[in-house]
Amino acid sequence: MQKFFDQELNSLKTQILEMGSAVERAVEFAIRGLIERKGECFNQVHALEEKINKFHCAVDEACLRILARQAPMASDLRVVLAIIKINTDLERMGDQAVNIAHSGKHYISEAPLKPLDDIPKMATEVRTMIRQALDACFPADPVAAKEVVLRDDVVDQFKNKVFHDLVAIIKKNPEVVERALDLILIARNLERLADHATNIAEDAIFIASGEDIRHGGANRSVS
Amino acid sequence: MQKFFDQELNSLKTQILEMGSAVERAVEFAIRGLIERKGECFNQVHALEEKINKFHCAVDEACLRILARQAPMASDLRVVLAIIKINTDLERMGDQAVNIAHSGKHYISEAPLKPLDDIPKMATEVRTMIRQALDACFPADPVAAKEVVLRDDVVDQFKNKVFHDLVAIIKKNPEVVERALDLILIARNLERLADHATNIAEDAIFIASGEDIRHGGANRSVS
Numbered sequence: 158m159q160k161f162f163d164q165e166l167n168s169l170k171t172q173i174l175e176m177g178s179a180v181e182r183a184v185e186f187a188i189r190g191l192i193e194r195k196g197e198c199f200n201q202v203h204a205l206e207e208k209i210n211k212f213h214c215a216v217d218e219a220c221l222r223i224l225a226r227q228a229p230m231a232s233d234l235r236v237v238l239a240i241i242k243i244n245t246d247l248e249r250m251g252d253q254a255v256n257i258a259h260s261g262k263h264y265i266s267e268a269p270l271k272p273l274d275d276i277p278k279m280a281t282e283v284r285t286m287i288r289q290a291l292d293a294c295f296p297a298d299p300v301a302a303k304e305v306v307l308r309d310d311v312v313d314q315f316k317n318k319v320f321h322d323l324v325a326i327i328k329k330n331p332e333v334v335e336r337a338l339d340l341i342l343i344a345r346n347l348e349r350l351a352d353h354a355t356n357i358a359e360d361a362i363f364i365a366s367g368e369d370i371r372h373g374g375a376n377r378s379v380s
Numbered sequence: 381m382q383k384f385f386d387q388e389l390n391s392l393k394t395q396i397l398e399m400g401s402a403v404e405r406a407v408e409f410a411i412r413g414l415i416e417r418k419g420e421c422f423n424q425v426h427a428l429e430e431k432i433n434k435f436h437c438a439v440d441e442a443c444l445r446i447l448a449r450q451a452p453m454a455s456d457l458r459v460v461l462a463i464i465k466i467n468t469d470l471e472r473m474g475d476q477a478v479n480i481a482h483s484g485k486h487y488i489s490e491a492p493l494k495p496l497d498d499i500p501k502m503a504t505e506v507r508t509m510i511r512q513a514l515d516a517c518f519p520a521d522p523v524a525a526k527e528v529v530l531r532d533d534v535v536d537q538f539k540n541k542v543f544h545d546l547v548a549i550i551k552k553n554p555e556v557v558e559r560a561l562d563l564i565l566i567a568r569n570l571e572r573l574a575d576h577a578t579n580i581a582e583d584a585i586f587i588a589s590g591e592d593i594r595h596g597g598a599n600r601s602v603s
C-alpha cells in the first residue's frame with residue numbers, strides 16, 4: 158500500500174514539475190515574442206497554455222484520488238495539499254503568460270517605443286524566481302524557498318520603474334498611449350508571475366516544516 | 381465520529397462564508413472610498429484585509445486537520461477540497477480590494493477626471509457576482525453557479541469600455557495620465573475580482589456534482 162502510494166505521489170510530483178516547465182516556457186516565449194518582435198512565439202504561448210490547462214485538471218483529479226483512496230498523513234498530506242495549491246498558481250501563471258502574449262501581439266503590430274531594457278531584465282528576474290521556486294519543492298528546500306520570497310522586492314522595484322518611465326513617455330507623446338499601456342500591463346503581469354512564484358516558495362516551506370509563513374505569521378500546522 | 385465531522389465541516393463552511401462577507405465589505409469600502417472620495421474608507425479596507433488574512437491561515441489549518449484526522453470521502457472530501465480553493469481565491473480577492481484602495485487613495489488626492497459612471501456600474505456587477513458565487517456554495521447550487529460564470533463576460537465588456545474611454549482622455553490631455561492609470565488599474569482589479577468569483581462558482585459546481593467545468597472540459601472526478 159505504502160509502495161503504491163509512493164509511486165502515485167512521485168508521479169504527481171513529476172506531473173507538477175512538467176507543468177512548471179511548461180509555464181516557464183510559456184513565459185519565455187511570451188517575452189521573446191515581445192523583445193524579438195516574433196509573432197509566432199505568441200502562438201507557442203497559446204499551445205503551452207492548453208497543455209498547462211490539461212495538467213491543471215489532471216493534477217487536481219490525481220490529488221483527489223490520492224486523498225480519497227490513501228488518506229495520507231503528516232508530511233505526505235502536506236505534500237498533496239501543497240501540490241493542490243501549486244497547481245492553482247501554475248494554472249494562473251499560464252494565464253499571465255497568455256496576457257503578456259495578448260498585449261505583446263498588439264505592441265509589436267506598431268513601431269517600438271524605445272529600447273525595452275527594464276522589461277527583459279524584469280522578465281529574467283521573474284523566470285529565475287519561477288525556476289528557483291519549483292526547484293525548492295521536491296525535496297523541499299526551505300532555505301532556497303526563502304530566497305525566492307526575498308527576490309519579490311526586486312521585481313516590484315522594476316515594475317515601479319517601468320511604470321514611472323512609461324508615464325513620462327506618455328506625457329511627452331500621448332499618441333503612443335496604447336503601446337505604453339501594453340508595456341505597463343506586461344510589467345504588471347510579470348509582477349503577478351513573481352507573486353505566484355512567491356506563493357509556490359511559501360508552499361515549499363510548508364512542505365518542509367508545516368510552517369505557514371504567509372501574512373508574516375508563523376502558524377504551525379498539524380505534523 | 382460522523383457527528384463530530386459534521387460539526388467541524390459546518391464550522392468550516394461558516395468560517396469561509398464569514399471570510400467571503402469580509403471580502404465583499406472590503407470591495408464595497410474600496411469602491412465607496414473612490415466614488416465618494418472618502419479616504420477613511422480605504423483604512424477599513426486594510427483592516428478587513430488583515431481579518432481576511434487571518435481567516436486564510438485558519439481555514440487552511442482547519443482543512444488540513446479535517447483531512448488528517450477524519451479522512452473524509454466522496455462528497456465531503458469534495459467540499460473540503462473546494463474550500464481549500466475558495467480560501468485561496470478569497471485571500472487574493474482581499475489583495476485586489478487593497479490594490480483598489482491603493483490606486484483610489486492616489487486618485488482622490490487630485491481633482492476627479494470625469495463622472496465615473498462605468499466603474500461603479502462595473503463594481504456593482506462584480507459585487508453581485510461575488511455574492512451569488514458564495515450563495516451558490518453551501519448547499520451547492522450548480523444552476524446559480526453557472527449564472528455567475530456567464531456574468532463574467534459583462535464585466536469584461538465594462539473593462540474594455542473603461543480602458544477605451546480612458547485612453548481617449550489621456551490622448552486629449554496627457555497631464556492626467558497618472559489619474560487615468562489609477563482608474564485603468566482599478567478596472568483591471570475589478571476584472572480580476574470577477575475572475576475569482578467565477579473560480580468560486582466553478583468550485584460550487586464541483587461540490588455539487590464532482591464535475592470539473594474549468595477550461596471548457598467536463599472532467600469527472602471520483603465520486
